[in-house]
Amino acid sequence: MYAHDKAQRIQISGGRVIDPANKVDRVQNVYIADGKVIALDKAPQDFQADMEIDAHHRIVCPGLVDVSARLREPGQEQKATIATETLAAASAGITTLCCPPDTHPVIDTPAVTEFIRLRAEAAGNTRVVTLGALTQSLLGEQLSEMAALRKAGCVGVSNALKPLLNPLILRRAMEYAATFDLTVFLYPNDHWLANGGCVHEGRVATRLGLPGIPEAAETAAVARDLALIEQTGVRAHFCRLTTGRAARMIARAQYDGIPVTADVAIPYLYLSEVDISGFDSLCHLIPPLRTVEDRQQLREALQQGIASAICSDHQPHEPNAKLGPFPATEPGISGLDTLLPLSLRLVDEHSLELIDLIYLLTAGPAKILGLPYGTLSIDAEADICIFDPLAIWQLDNRTMRSHGLNTPFMGWEMKGRVTHTLLSGKLVYTLN
Amino acid sequence: MSGNTLQLDKNGRLRHFLSIDGLNHHLLTEILDTAESFAGVTEQTVKKVPLLRGKTIVNLFFEASTRTRTTFELAAKRLSADVLNINITQSSTVKGETLLDTLRNLEAMHVDMFIVRHADSGAAHFIAANAAAHTSVINAGDGWHSHPTQAMLDMFTIRRVKGADFGSLRVAIVGDILHSRVARSQIHALNTLNTGEVRIVAPKTLLPADAKSLGAQVYHNLQAGIKDVDVIIMLRLQRERMQGAFLPSEHEYFELFGLTEKKLGHASPDVTVMHPGPINRGVEMDSEVADGPRSVILEQVTHGIAVRMAVMSMAMARKEVTPG
Structure with a gap:
């Protein structure tokens, strides 16, 4: 795949190279040939670059890996397509993204996986991997053909936000996934406790009279899932933590040696239930934005390594999806464009060291997905993001590349801008 | 956008009436005082004042209601406005898109005020935020939020x-x-x-x-x-x-x-x-x-007419209104 241009030799000069997987953080050159990283610092003998990229005053890091981005294809092309969104991803320094199975039709057959793979390859902007459905049509009743999905390239299985009929089916699904060494991606949100709510059950829900989703919808699901993970021995990943309490439960399980990982999506690190106060449908997210305290505890969960990835949880929408009374609008934020700059803000706000942040955007998520990317190791695929950490720009209709403009961060001043993105040694994005 | 900046014009006068949240003591008292002056009207033999003559008011009800709709209608008629009742059951609307389309269509008919009832919290705010500059929106109940x-x-x-x-x-x-x-x-x-x-x-x-x-x-x-x-x-x-x-x-x-x-x-x-x-x-x-x-x-029901007359006239005039 991505065979063209592979023969090209590239030298990236003078950048601050940060490769958390190898604990590298220093100014040095990067040498690329045949789509792979072949050397750092000193040029290999007889290396003649076909192209040189000047990276002085820039940061050179592995291409970002996003564990959750909805591309809306197949099925919801009015919102976005694989071509539009992978282009947006490339311009945001993302070289690998993982698509959840809740497309239309859902990813429960090799044909759908294959369709997405072919579309992504044709676009040629980023790698796209998929999660297969845990149950057929995500209906939560019958197991999907996981072995076939794995063979077709799915990196894990998930029922996304759809509920399972009962815990017994979850147990069987975990056992079956474990048989094929598939990671189960769990969205901890108890369907019955959530009861069709649209915001966190707290002060803002109380004041606005919006149906709330209690904290226990997440913690009860985590508790049940942890028990079944331990019972079945499956490798599991918790998607999109929103509460500090759930993070602490997962920390305890990790301490006990249970094979679980977790991620946090970027909006939950900046927004809280308070942002919904004026019925702002752009802040309508599922799972819901929680309290200011939860937001702080999620940042701490990243500092402590309880959650090992930050993702965009990209959900592009057409404008109409957000035009309506709050509960009737579709949830989700278009997040690819802001993944890196908003994450970098965590460094400015002293929540994280830069190298640790880069880990959460590269090697951390790659490990969760079981992929060999997210590193600049010698012989690794040359998936590289080069960014100017001091560049200031504004998020607006012109700078945003995603087809979905649904973001509450519109108009925000962003710091840190991607200048080049390489995918297997091929330049897929250059700023202007 | 907070409910407050949406409800009041730049002089702090009532533009829409969406929720009590954010309105001050002075404004609530003004509503009560204005209603008091209208209460007399409803007791006269000729129960009409010409304050809203020539204005068109639409009762836009997405949820069933008898008393609220009727008292709004009576209030509007006693202010001499033309009243149109539109009942749209939830099942026949396809969420926001149609709601906005409905609004646009009615606005094209030069409606001056919408009285809105809807099963979703925030519906009246949404309509007010998207309404044309000359229209006012009165919330007749949205979800669990406000009445x-x-x-x-x-x-x-x-x-x-x-x-x-x-x-x-x-x-x-x-x-x-x-x-x-x-x-x-x-x-x-x-x-x-x-x-x-x-x-x-x-x-x-x-x-x-x-x-x-x-x-x-x-x-x-x-x-x-x-x-x-x-x-x-x-x-x-x-x-x-x-x-x-x-x-x-x-x-x-x-x-x-x-x-x-x-x-x-x-x-x-x-x-x-x-x-x-x-x-x-x-x-x-x-x-x-x-x-x-x-x-x-039963007094509550009667008072509903005077209070609704007060709110409607205030939102339309955006200045103190007393019956002539």
């Missing part, structure tokens, strides 16, 4: 019965607070008018999270909750709450939270009993109480 004209007619009724000194009053609101837009608006209004003590009384299943944050003392026992209060507002209990596992039975609810003559003995001797209607007799209260001397339930 500001109901709250103001209740305040009007309390002021008529108890006088203007809200500071000396204890008021208890009893029943399904969780699902009640009426209760939320009443609590805001009572607090803005500096009511001495606001209490809410309900089992925990019918209270929202952190109910105290609404600005009321929380009670789970009716006798304790109404002890020495001057006003009791009973809320309607939807029958479907039994299916939702909020309550075991109407019988047990009535036993514990239903208002009877006997239980009224715990309240102040001159307590006033209110209910936004329609009443479930034998569920929220005994007929004896509903029809008894302390009940002002």
Whole structure:
């Protein structure tokens, strides 16, 4: 795949190279040939670059890996397509993204996986991997053909936000996934406790009279899932933590040696239930934005390594999806464009060291997905993001590349801008 | 956009009437005073004033209603406006897109004011935020969020019965607070008018999270909750709450939270009993109480017309209006 241009030799000069997987953080050159990283610092003998990229005053890091981005294809092309969104991803320094199975039709057959793979390859902007459905049509009743999905390239299985009929089916699904060494991606949100709510059950829900989703919808699901993970021995990943309490439960399980990982999506690190106060449908997210305290505890969960990835949880929408009374609008934020700059803000706000942040955007998520990317190791695929950490720009209709403009961060001043993105040694994005 | 910046124009006058939240004491008093001046009109033989002559008002109801819609219609007619009633059941709309389309279509007919009722919280805010500059929006109830004209007619009724000194009053609101837009608006209004003590009384299943944050003392026992209060507002209990596992039975609810003559003995001797209607007799209260001397339930309905006239005329004029 991505065979063209592979023969090209590239030298990236003078950048601050940060490769958390190898604990590298220093100014040095990067040498690329045949789509792979072949050397750092000193040029290999007889290396003649076909192209040189000047990276002085820039940061050179592995291409970002996003564990959750909805591309809306197949099925919801009015919102976005694989071509539009992978282009947006490339311009945001993302070289690998993982698509959840809740497309239309859902990813429960090799044909759908294959369709997405072919579309992504044709676009040629980023790698796209998929999660297969845990149950057929995500209906939560019958197991999907996981072995076939794995063979077709799915990196894990998930029922996304759809509920399972009962815990017994979850147990069987975990056992079956474990048989094929598939990671189960769990969205901890108890369907019955959530009861069709649209915001966190707290002060803002109380004041606005919006149906709330209690904290226990997440913690009860985590508790049940942890028990079944331990019972079945499956490798599991918790998607999109929103509460500090759930993070602490997962920390305890990790301490006990249970094979679980977790991620946090970027909006939950900046927004809280308070942002919904004026019925702002752009802040309508599922799972819901929680309290200011939860937001702080999620940042701490990243500092402590309880959650090992930050993702965009990209959900592009057409404008109409957000035009309506709050509960009737579709949830989700278009997040690819802001993944890196908003994450970098965590460094400015002293929540994280830069190298640790880069880990959460590269090697951390790659490990969760079981992929060999997210590193600049010698012989690794040359998936590289080069960014100017001091560049200031504004998020607006012109700078945003995603087809979905649904973001509450519109108009925000962003710091840190991607200048080049390489995918297997091929330049897929250059700023202007 | 906060409800406040949406509701008021740059001079702090009422542009839309969406929620009590964010309106100040002065404005609420102005509404009550204006309503008082209109109350006379409704008692005249010719019950009309020409304030809104030539204006077109649309009752846009996405949820069934008899009393609220009728009193809005009467209020509009007594202000000499032309009134159009449009009832759109939820099933025939496809969420926001159609809602906005409906709005645009009606605006194209040069409608001056929309009275909106909708099952989703925030619906009136959404319509106001998207309405053309010349139109006003009055919230006639959105989801569990707000029903500001109901709250103001209740305040009007309390002021008529108890006088203007809200500071000396204890008021208890009893029943399904969780699902009640009426209760939320009443609590805001009572607090803005500096009511001495606001209490809410309900089992925990019918209270929202952190109910105290609404600005009321929380009670789970009716006798304790109404002890020495001057006003009791009973809320309607939807029958479907039994299916939702909020309550075991109407019988047990009535036993514990239903208002009877006997239980009224715990309240102040001159307590006033209110209910936004329609009443479930034998569920929220005994007929004896509903029809008894302390009940002002029918007065509430009458006052609804004057209060709605006041709000409509204020939002349309955006200056003080008194009947000619």
